[in-house]
Amino acid sequence: MEAFIDVERVEKVFEVRRKTGFLKRERRRVRAVDSLSFTVARGEMVGYIGPNGAGKSTTIKMLTGILTPSGGRLRVAGIDPSRERTRLAHRMGVVFGQRTTLWWDLPLIDSYRLMHRMYRIPDARYRENLDRLVEHLDLGELLDVPVRQLSLGQRMRGDVAAALLHDPEVLYLDEPTIGLDVVSKTKVRDFLRQLNAERATTVLLTTHDLQDIEQLCSRVMVIDHGRMVYDGALAGLHEAGESERTLVVDLERELPPIEAPAPARVVRVEGPRQWLAFPASEPAAALVARIVAEYPLVDLSVREPDIEAVIARMYADRTDRAVP
Numbered sequence: 561m562e563a564f565i566d567v568e569r570v571e572k573v574f575e576v577r578r579k580t581g582f583l584k585r586e587r588r589r590v591r592a593v594d595s596l597s598f599t600v601a602r603g604e605m606v607g608y609i610g611p612n613g614a615g616k617s618t619t620i621k622m623l624t625g626i627l628t629p630s631g632g633r634l635r636v637a638g639i640d641p642s643r644e645r646t647r648l649a650h651r652m653g654v655v656f657g658q659r660t661t662l663w664w665d666l667p668l669i670d671s672y673r674l675m676h677r678m679y680r681i682p683d684a685r686y687r688e689n690l691d692r693l694v695e696h697l698d699l700g701e702l703l704d705v706p707v708r709q710l711s712l713g714q715r716m717r718g719d720v721a722a723a724l725l726h727d728p729e730v731l732y733l734d735e736p737t738i739g740l741d742v743v744s745k746t747k748v749r750d751f752l753r754q755l756n757a758e759r760a761t762t763v764l765l766t767t768h769d770l771q772d773i774e775q776l777c778s779r780v781m782v783i784d785h786g787r788m789v790y791d792g793a794l795a796g797l798h799e800a801g802e803s804e805r806t807l808v809v810d811l812e813r814e815l816p817p818i819e820a821p822a823p824a825r826v827v828r829v830e831g832p833r834q835w836l837a838f839p840a841s842e843p844a845a846a847l848v849a850r851i852v853a854e855y856p857l858v859d860l861s862v863r864e865p866d867i868e869a870v871i872a873r874m875y876a877d878r879t880d881r882a883v884p
């Protein structure tokens with residue numbers, strides 16, 4: 561598979577000065593991104609997650625050419641972003657959930673007209689893209705409304721359209737559903753899914769909302785302290801996080817805790833109902849068979865681990881990142 565985004569042992573170190581006394585300042589180096597390597601193929605839709613300060617925004621800023629890496633090699637569509645930022649700008653779109661690229665006081669359509677000129681989009685293509693985006697993102701009634709009067713969800717849809725008017729090959733989304741209600745989130749997600757399926761746009765999605773990832777991305781990359789700690793299928797995170805599934809067992813009557821083979825164990829008993837935890841990486845069949853054979857069973861069900869809990873556990877193991 562051709563690597564559309566190619567990140568090879570990329571580093572980003574910031575020098576920060578901190579006031580430590582009346583005239584004293586301490587210089588510290590913060591390694592925001594630490595020997596980070598990954599590739600993304602054209603047309604992939606990848607989730608990029610990690611705790612606060614993990615280095616996600618710094619990575620996106622290097623991919624868009626806003627920041628220059630302190631070390632390593634980085635290419636997007638064969639282009640070095642920090643050297644040829646303008647050339648790359650025509651091929652990428654960026655949406656920051658926390659701020660807008662639209663002109664606050666102008667009607668939405670005026671921002672689009674400005675982008676039409678800024679990106680020198682051929683007239684016919686601009687028309688076609690605008691019509692398509694207005695239809696899919698439900699913007700028809702909003703085009704003449706000043707951006708300041710739009711709701712957060714409407715503004716976000718407006719921003720997504722703005723990022724796509726010039727037909728970028730890659731779209732970077734930084735928290736695209738932050739603060740949105742369920743209906744707006746669904747609209748944005750549906751649109752992104754369709755965009756990726758129909759136009760094979762490569763998407764890198766940063767979010768704290770795991771439902772964004774669950775619904776959109778088959779692959780997720782987890783970064784912590786500037787390092788990649790997981791890169792693979794969302795389902796595989798369960799194993800990486802050593803998570804557990806739960807077997808909920810309804811017995812005919814109240815009984816002492818079920819004697820299960822380790823590492824499975826009873827974690828809760830309430831009358832005839834018992835809860836057993838067992839590793840998510842192991843099939844439930846052997847455990848179920850044993851309980852069926854030895855206990856008067858009425859019903860049972862398996863509960864999948866909560867992905868949020870799995871990731872919280874992955875994030876929990878943190879060390880200090882400061883470089884002396």
Ligand SMILES: Nc1ncnc2c1ncn2[C@@H]1O[C@H](COP(=O)(O)OP(=O)(O)OP(=O)(O)O)[C@@H](O)[C@H]1O
Nearest residue numbers: 574576590592610611612613614615616617618619
């Ligand atoms: N311009 C800068 N100068 C100094 N330090 C910075 C700068 N930008 C980021 N950092 C530091 O680099 C680290 C990574 O920050 P970054 O914004 O990339 O994290 P993030 O994963 O995007 O976090 P969040 O989820 O909170 O947005 C943090 O420790 C941050 O304080």
